[in-house]
Every structure is written in structure tokens, then in C-alpha cells.
Amino acid sequence: MSRMPKMTISVPHEGGAGLTGSWRTFRPVVDRETCNHCGICAMFCPDAVIDPDTLEIDLVYCKGCGICSNECPKKCIKMVREEH
């Protein structure tokens, strides 16, 4: 008798739903001169792709939703069209 697993079980693995950065049509570009490191962009990014310490945006996964740009109090994140 074959030993089929009783349940399908997945394991945690980064990228397990694909590289979501490929969805992006607009890319967030931060003006580091104006940024005051308040962290609001990182707090509101639904996908948590903004590093809370360095504020680096992980473009492999950033979906380009634009929330960071919309919520930045200094208005220093521009959404720039991707050239695919």
C-alpha cells in the first residue's frame, strides 16, 4: 500500500508565492536628501519590503502599490514608471 501523506503540508520559504516585484508597473524611488527617517513608509507597507533600519526597498518583492509614497509625510517617495 502506498504511503500517501494524510495532509498536504507546506513549509515556510521566502519567494514561496513567486517574485512579486515582477507585478510592478511603478517603482518607488526615495529622495534620501529629504527623507527624515520617520519610518512611516515601512510601517504602512503591507508587504513589509521596506527595511525599518536602512529604509532600503526590496525591489525583488515590492509590488509597487504606492502606499509608501502616498503616506510619506515629506512627500519624498516618487513612483516612477518601470521600463519593461
Place this chain on the structure above:
Amino acid sequence: MTEIPKEEMLLKCPSTCAGCGSLLALRYILKAAGKDTVLVIPACCNSVIQGVYPYMLHTVPVYNIAFAAAAACASGMSEALRAKGEKTNVIVYAGDGGTADIGIQALSGALERGEDFLYICYDNEAYGNTGMQRSGATPLGAITTTTPNGKTVNKKDLDRIVEAHNLPYQATACSSYPADIYNKVKKALSIPGPKFIHILAPCPPGWRIPSEKTVEIGKMAVKSGIWVLWEKEYDKFTVSAPSRAAMKRPVPVGEYLKAQGRFRKVDEKTAAVIQANVDKNLKKIALEAAQSEETE
């Protein structure tokens, strides 16, 4: 207030649409709950965004379960864990369709039995995963694929249905206020017995809003008073800070409606009904808060 941990409990990245309010909320729920947690998720957006087999993005165990069974599953899980002497948090994360409509019987049963778990309903006000059919939680006037001219009846008052079960802890929240979500989940999990949190979670495709507006629209919901943030610990009812500020001088609900494509067929008459409903509800809430203060 404790500091919110930096560590993320979700790996990059679940396949929610860009700008999903329900994912933003889940980030902070899991930060509050920590590693010793099991999620129970019935059919909804949050069951299909977890990753592709054999991979997942959630770093805590997730049990995916049939629609009507979430609260029953969580009951059994919690009973088994407690019987083994384990304190593991059992949290249901379910949509509004899965809660206000399909799962309400199992939910009511589990709340009545006094099971030790936290039920969180994220409310995008429609059946999102299957393409935005109306649910009991869809608000008056909203266009969905099954209400192409706007819903003709009111949103079901899920919170007052749940309130009738007299829970040790119940709250409302919104994905635009992550610290409030974090604090409420922390508090809920510190209390034994059944807990319920209802989170408004704006949904760009469903609400027909640009993806960058999710947080802004959620804040507008609170500022207009169409969504009120409050919590109830046993009999102590408190309006949460953002809503306390909003209730002093609510923004006209018309601004909230106009900002969303799903309300584009709302005429003046319906808009007036929606505003009157908001006013009436705000009065009720102010009264409940005042009465609760008096009995302190």
C-alpha cells in the same frame, strides 16, 4: 505602550493584490501574537495568498479549513492544546463573508461555549476572493458583481450580534491604524476565553480605489464615523483614541463615498440615508461609552 517588534512573521511576499489592507492588518496581528501561535483560516483571500505548495510565507502553522468550520476547528484545537497544558494562541483569520454569513453559526456556538481563542474578522465588505460578490457586510449603496446598481439594504451589524454573547474581550480596528491593532491583539491574547476583533480592511480592486489609497481610505472611514474604533473588556466599553477625536467633529461621509468607485451610483437620497445611519450609530456609541463610564 510596548514597542512593536521589528521582526516580520510573514516571509516575502504573500500574493495579495498590491495595497491589500488585510495583509497590512495580518502583519501586525502576527507581530502581537508572536511565534507560539496557530492560525485557522477558512476559504477567503487569506487562504489563497499563503504561497504555492509545498511552500508558504507564514512562519506560524496555518490550518486551512472549510468555510463554515473555522470557529469549530479553532475550538477543538484550543481544547486539545489546553488539555496538553500548552498556551499556544489559537487565532482565526476569516473574511466578512466567512464570518457574517457562512461561519456565523459555528462562531456563535464557540462564543457561547466560552472557548479560549481569538476570532479576527477582516472586513473587505464583500466576497473578495471569488470576484467581489456582495456579502452581509457589504454596505448600503456599494456596487459589487451581484449588486451592479449598488446594494439596496444595510450592512449587517456583526459587532452587535457578537456583543450579544457577552465576551470577555471584543474590539473593532482598521488596517490604517497598525499600532491600535497591535495593542488590541496583545490585550485580547492576555485574556482567557473567547475574544473577537473586527478589522476594516480596504481592498483596492473591490472598493475600486487606487492601490496607494488603502491607508488613506481606511482613515477616512474612521474620520467620517462610518467605522468606529472601540473596545469592550467585559462590561467596560471604550472608544479608541482615533475615533474619540473623529467623533468630536466627524467629516461628512460623502467624502468617503466619493473617494471610492464602488459608491459611484449612490444618489443624493441614498447618501442622506447613509449619513443618517452614521449619525444614529455615533449617538448609540457615545451613549454606550457614557453609560460604561458611569458604572465604573
